[in-house]
Amino acid sequence: MSKKLISVNVNGRTEEKAVEPRTLLIHFLREELNLTGAHIGCETSHCGACTVDIDGRSVKACTHLAVQCDGSDVLTVEGLANKGVLHAVQEGFYKEHGLQCGFCTPGMLMRAYRFLQENPNPSEEEIRHGMAGNLCRCTGYQNIVKAVQYAAKKLQEPVAA
Secondary structure, eight states: OOOEEEEEEETTEEEEEEEOTTOBHHHIIIIISOOOOSOOOOSSSSSOTTEEEETTEEEEGGGSBGGGGTTOEEEOGGGTSBTTBOOHHHHHHHHTTOOSSOSSHHHHHHHHHHHHHHOSSOOHHHHHHHTTTSOOSSSOSHHHHHHHHHHHHHHHSOOOO
């Protein structure tokens, strides 16, 4: 199978790689770029452990082809922190104990990031609905909801000069 050259902006860095047209984005990220934050869970888009942000949308990387990202901006969990400072969703998951085993956490963080861009002041019910495509087998979700609420408040705070 002949490879196709793609150019993708991943976490602010342009990556040009030749990939087979059938290469899934999750494998491109993990195997070609060594970005192993997004996890391979179900490979059917049900669990959300592989969630990344593509051009301002939450996407499950296990059912998205790398060639579909040619010319796109991709943000992975590795790109959330800024110069060593945790993003508000990362801080929220840490402060509110929104993780246990951690397997679902990268996908949860990425979905929470995009969800709060879409709905900066959500109710508990809206958070539960907005995060419903990401499954956690450990936490019971209550602390995940608290973590997203924490992040929503933090993101609304004025930025210190």
